[in-house]
Structure formats: C-alpha cells, structure tokens
Amino acid sequence: MPTPTIVTFSGGAVTGEGLVTRVESGSAGTIVVVDATPFHPVDHTWPDQPGDDGTIAAGGDTVRVAEALMAAVSDEGAFAVGSDIPVKRGAEGWTWLVGHRLDGAAPGWLAAGSRVNLSVDVARRDGLSRGHTACHLASLALDLAVADLWRKEPGEDALGNPDFEGRANQSSRIHEDGAVDEYRLGKSLRRAGFDTETFATTLVEREQRINTQLAAWIAAGSSSRIEAEGPTIVDRRRWHCELPEGDAVILCGGTHVESVSEFASITVSLDLTDPQLLVMTTSATSAA
Ligand SMILES: [Zn+2]
Structure with a gap:
C-alpha cells in the first residue's frame, strides 16, 4: 500500500528533502510523487489557490516543477491526478498524494527510489x-x-x-x-x-x-x-x-x-x- 504524502507548507516550509515514490507520465504531463514535500498543491475540488512551482534537485542536477497538484491512488491501484480524480478530497479507499508536474519527461536521475531536494519558488x-x-x-x-x-x-x-x-x-x-x-x-x-x-x-x-x-x-x-x-x-x-x-x-x-x-x-x-x-x-x- 502507498503511504500518503507528508506536507510541510502549513508550517511555512519552502524547502525539504524527500524520497521519490513514483514517476508517472500521462495526459497531465510527468507527475513526480515524493514521500514528503514543502510544495502546496492546488486543490482539485475547490481550486482557489494555484499550486506552488519550483525545482527538484539531486546531486548537481535540477528540474523545474511547473505546478504542484493533488494526486491519489485507489486501493485497487488506479492513479489519478488533479481534476481527473473521480472522488472528493479525502474520500475513503484512496491514498492522497501531492504530485509535482514537470513540463517534459523526467530526467534519468529522477526515478522511484531517488533522494531529492525540493525547493519552492519563494517569491x-x-x-x-x-x-x-x-x-x-x-x-x-x-x-x-x-x-x-x-x-x-x-x-x-x-x-x-x-x-x-x-x-x-x-x-x-x-x-x-x-x-x-x-x-x-x-x-x-x-x-x-x-x-x-x-x-x-x-x-x-x-x-x-x-x-x-x-x-x-x-x-x-x-x-x-x-x-x-x-x-x-x-x-x-x-x-x-x-x-x-x-x-x-x-x-x-x-x-x-x-x-x-x-x-x-x-x-x-x-x-x-x-x-x-x-x-x-x-x-x-x-x-x-
Ligand atoms: Zn482559504
């Protein structure tokens, strides 16, 4: 079973370290999920505040995060992102995640199991x-x-x-x-x-x-x-x-x-x- 993403933005965090748990590509672009993140995601049911943007880095490499958004995986293993999530925020039977959307494909160093540093665009x-x-x-x-x-x-x-x-x-x-x-x-x-x-x-x-x-x-x-x-x-x-x-x-x-x-x-x-x-x-x- 996947574990829910831990979020640190409510304490004011803008940087953090995490372990990549999945990298998915689909209609929404490439979505990177990490076990813990400082990124605030846009909500899929009441999208009042846009998701943070910023970067994910490891070693000397950096990739831009276009937007953080909600992601979820059902108990049956279905992965959904943003407005494609078919249930309300927090619904039973789903594990709730923060997705980091990249504009292009994920670079080779960014894969499940990678340790990464996450930085939100502070301004x-x-x-x-x-x-x-x-x-x-x-x-x-x-x-x-x-x-x-x-x-x-x-x-x-x-x-x-x-x-x-x-x-x-x-x-x-x-x-x-x-x-x-x-x-x-x-x-x-x-x-x-x-x-x-x-x-x-x-x-x-x-x-x-x-x-x-x-x-x-x-x-x-x-x-x-x-x-x-x-x-x-x-x-x-x-x-x-x-x-x-x-x-x-x-x-x-x-x-x-x-x-x-x-x-x-x-x-x-x-x-x-x-x-x-x-x-x-x-x-x-x-x-x-
Ligand atoms: Zn509010």
Whole structure:
C-alpha cells in the first residue's frame, strides 16, 4: 500500500528533502510523487489557490516543477491526478498524494527510489500567501459591510457577523497579491433575506466601508497562522487570525502570511455590471 504524502507548507516550509515514490507520465504531463514535500498543491475540488512551482534537485542536477497538484491512488491501484480524480478530497479507499508536474519527461536521475531536494519558488509562494490572507480578510470585511442588509438571520461567519460569504460565494481565485471572488445575487439569496436592491444602490458606500475596515485591520497588525490536524495533505487545516473583533477561524487548505502587518495595503473594488453577479477584486501590496 502507498503511504500518503507528508506536507510541510502549513508550517511555512519552502524547502525539504524527500524520497521519490513514483514517476508517472500521462495526459497531465510527468507527475513526480515524493514521500514528503514543502510544495502546496492546488486543490482539485475547490481550486482557489494555484499550486506552488519550483525545482527538484539531486546531486548537481535540477528540474523545474511547473505546478504542484493533488494526486491519489485507489486501493485497487488506479492513479489519478488533479481534476481527473473521480472522488472528493479525502474520500475513503484512496491514498492522497501531492504530485509535482514537470513540463517534459523526467530526467534519468529522477526515478522511484531517488533522494531529492525540493525547493519552492519563494517569491511566488509569498505573493500567493498574501493573496490568500487578503482574500479571507476582504471576505470578512464584506460580510461586515453588508450586515445591515439581512432581513433574516443567514448564519454567522468567523467573526459572528451575518455570513454573506457563506451564502453567496460561488468561486474564489487567488493570485499573487490578490484575488477575485464571485457572489451569486439571485433569487435564492433574496429569499434568504438579503436586500439586493439596497445593496445595488449603495455599492460605492459598501466598497468604502470594506476598504476602511481593511486599513484598520492592517494597522492592528494581527497574527495569522495555519493549524493542521495532521501531517498529510487531506488532514483538515484552519486559518487563524487574531483580529481586534475576535479570533477568526476559517477551514482553509491554503498558505498565509504570518502577520497582517506584512501588508502595506489591501483594497477591494466591487463590480455589479451583471446585477445577478457581484465581482469583488482584492488587491494587496507588501509592506516589505
Ligand atoms: Zn482559504
């Protein structure tokens, strides 16, 4: 039986050593699996944060990793990668792995049994971590900025405010130093008690509220960290951020900054060109 990949990104690792357990080539390119890795893979069911890129090296040789992604092998021996995995993350009957996708064929020195050094592209990882933390903070600020528009109780977000994010978010795409989130403002949200008409007529004021809140959170310089229930890629992980309003805890598989003081700014713009679809674009700048 294969063993699940041990992941170290949640502790902030960007380098590590591992033993190659398989090298597979298929429609997704060449996939290298290692027993332990610092690479953060894109999730196959909720692909919000892109996978890390970087290098794998041994001796004097180095090969580029284009992207880390989820891989899994069934108890019957079927190997699947990324969106070809036919079951949800963590499903029983599968062993969960991190795949390192190479653009070309694997060089001869890279084969099952090789000892290798793995290095994540640090500048890109840092940018994605800022993008992911900014995305969560912007969502919490959005919930707060529209809290008065609910006529019914929709459930609470991580700060105890009405959970607009949880009710309406349909996709989240994180990139270096930013994110784009889409929210469905259709009939079902209105039926859940959200006043979409007033929201549309006060859009500019809502955007200002979010940006004022984000500036206040950066000024507070709260700590931000990931807590993992275990060392494999499918163990649950949570983002913790000790904001002045309370300790925000959100289930999250991504990477994050260590402190909100790492930002010079986080701002959002709200777009309601399609009245049924709110697009929130979040942009962050680094303090360093
Ligand atoms: Zn997240």
